[in-house]
Amino acid sequence: ALLELWRQEALAVTEGDEPAFRTAASEFADAVCCALDPEHLVRWAQNRVPSSPGEKRAQETIVRELGFVNRRLAIARPLADALTYRFRGRERVVVFCPTADLAKDLANELRELLPEDAVLEHRSNESPAEISAAVQAFEQAHTATVLVADSSAEEGRDFQFADLLVHVGLPPRANRLEQRIGRCDRWKSDGSPDAWESLLVEESTFSETFGSLWQRILSEGFGVFTSSIASLQFAVDSANDLAWQHIFKHGLTDSDSITNSVKSALEVEVERIREQDALDSIETSGERGSIY
Numbered sequence: 001a002l003l004e005l006w007r008q009e010a011l012a013v014t015e016g017d018e019p020a021f022r023t024a025a026s027e028f029a030d031a032v033c034c035a036l037d038p039e040h041l042v043r044w045a046q047n048r049v050p051s052s053p054g055e056k057r058a059q060e061t062i063v064r065e066l067g068f069v070n071r072r073l074a075i076a077r078p079l080a081d082a083l084t085y086r087f088r089g090r091e092r093v094v095v096f097c098p099t100a101d102l103a104k105d106l107a108n109e110l111r112e113l114l115p116e117d118a119v120l121e122h123r124s125n126e127s128p129a130e131i132s133a134a135v136q137a138f139e140q141a142h143t144a145t146v147l148v149a150d151s152s153a154e155e156g157r158d159f160q161f162a163d164l165l166v167h168v169g170l171p172p173r174a175n176r177l178e179q180r181i182g183r184c185d186r187w188k189s190d191g192s193p194d195a196w197e198s199l200l201v202e203e204s205t206f207s208e209t210f211g212s213l214w215q216r217i218l219s220e221g222f223g224v225f226t227s228s229i230a231s232l233q234f235a236v237d238s239a240n241d242l243a244w245q246h247i248f249k250h251g252l253t254d255s256d257s258i259t260n261s262v263k264s265a266l267e268v269e270v271e272r273i274r275e276q277d278a279l280d281s282i283e284t285s286g287e288r289g290s291i292y
Contacts, residue, residue, distance in 0.1 A: 002062045003031055003210060006045075007248060009054035020051070022241070025248035029172035032210040035203055036169045037102040038069040072105040079201065080109035083166065086199065087114075092138065093146045094159050095166040096180055100125050100150045102168065107148040114146065122149035122157075151176070159183045168201045170215055174222045174240050178229050185228075198225065210247060213255050217243050221262030235269035 007028060014021040027048065034040045045063050050056035087093060097103040100123040110119045118141075120134040131152070138147045139161060147159070154176055159165075165184045171177055181198070203211045218224050221243070222236065229236050239262045246258040 002058075002065055003028070003035065004251060005061060006031075006055065006058035007251060009052060009058045011249060013051045013055060021248075022245065025241075025245045026172075028248045029214075029244040032214060033169055033172040034098045035209075035211060036075060036201070037071055037097075037099045038066040038074065039071045040099045040101065042066050071102060072109065076102065076105035076109045079168065080106055080113055084110070084113050086164070086166075087144055087146070088163075089144055090142070091144050091163045092141060092161060093144075093164040093166060094153070094162045094184060095146060095148045095168060096153070097148065097150055098169040098171075100152075103148045103150045106168070107146075110146055110148065114144070118143065118145050120145065120147045122147055122153040124150055124152040153183065154180045157183050160185065164197045164199060166199045166201065169203075169211065170200070170218060172214075172240075172244070174218055174224055174229065174236050175233055177218060177224050178236075181224065182228075182230070208252055208255075210252070213247060213252055214243075216255065217259050217262055221259040222266065223263070229266070231273065232266055232269050235266060239265045 010024045010028065011021075014024050031041060031044050034044065042063050045059040048059060050059055083093075083095070095103075095106065097106060103121065103123050107119050107121045117137075120138050122131055122134055126134075134147065135157065138145055138159075147153075147162075151171065153159075154171075160183075162184045165181070167177075167180075171180070184198075200215065202215065203209045219226075222229055222239070242265075243258055243262055246254070246261075250258075
């Protein structure tokens with residue numbers, strides 16, 4: 001409800017101004033995807049320069065309503081308690097959080113429930129030496145171990161030995177989620193996917209939110225949880241922008257339309273790539289023939 005109020009005010013201000021509309025849609029995406037960290041959302045509302053009195057009132061409402069919410073008590077503690085029931089002996093778990101601060105609080109709460117050396121951290125505000133030591137300890141662990149991370153672990157890491165990947169919220173870019181999943185994705189010698197689990201933590205299970213709508217678009221539109229979209233990077237980026245612009249403009253209504261539009265756009269790109277590959281194959285065969 002708080003972000004819906006801001007969306008309506010920001011949409012009214014950007015009407016007829018396409019660059020401002022695209023910027024506001026991107027800012028809205030960032031806010032939605034950090035909503036599981038109330039303190040971060042408060043800072044977002046405090047630091048953003050409003051474009052109208054209505055936006056200013058909406059941002060002040062966010063600060064007023066969430067300003068007294070303690071992230072560790074309200075989010076990290078119950079989340080840690082719930083997650084420990086999903087962990088099994090000797091299992092290695094990677095937990096991705098939307099912010100470094102939530103990752104730190106969640107790690108501290110997990111240490112209250114698990115052996116202290118069983119909880120490791122990979123945060124952007126840690127030194128490279130600390131991060132490397134944590135990754136090495138995680139890889140060499142022989143008992144149940146949890147690595148709590150922020151976006152800094154989405155690229156350049158190999159966690160294919162992990163058994164469970166937990167998403168505490170989802171990033172605003174589908175290509176980022178593809179990279180995140182790729183940290184743990186692995187294959188058997190026969191080419192089939194190896195067994196590992198993926199768990200998603202959502203804002204609410206009682207009604208649709210902007211976060212749950214984005215999760216649906218990622219799942220049903222981009223298909224990122226069931227297949228790789230790495231070869232469709234540019235088409236994915238374009239569809240990603242259109243998806244958030246649609247959500248910013250229409251809110252939670254007309255969700256089927258944007259989900260299907262994203263799916264269709266990627267299907268068209270897949271077909272284009274297939275046709276190009278076929279043409280390249282014909283040209284290559286022709287070039288080889290001319291040698292003789």
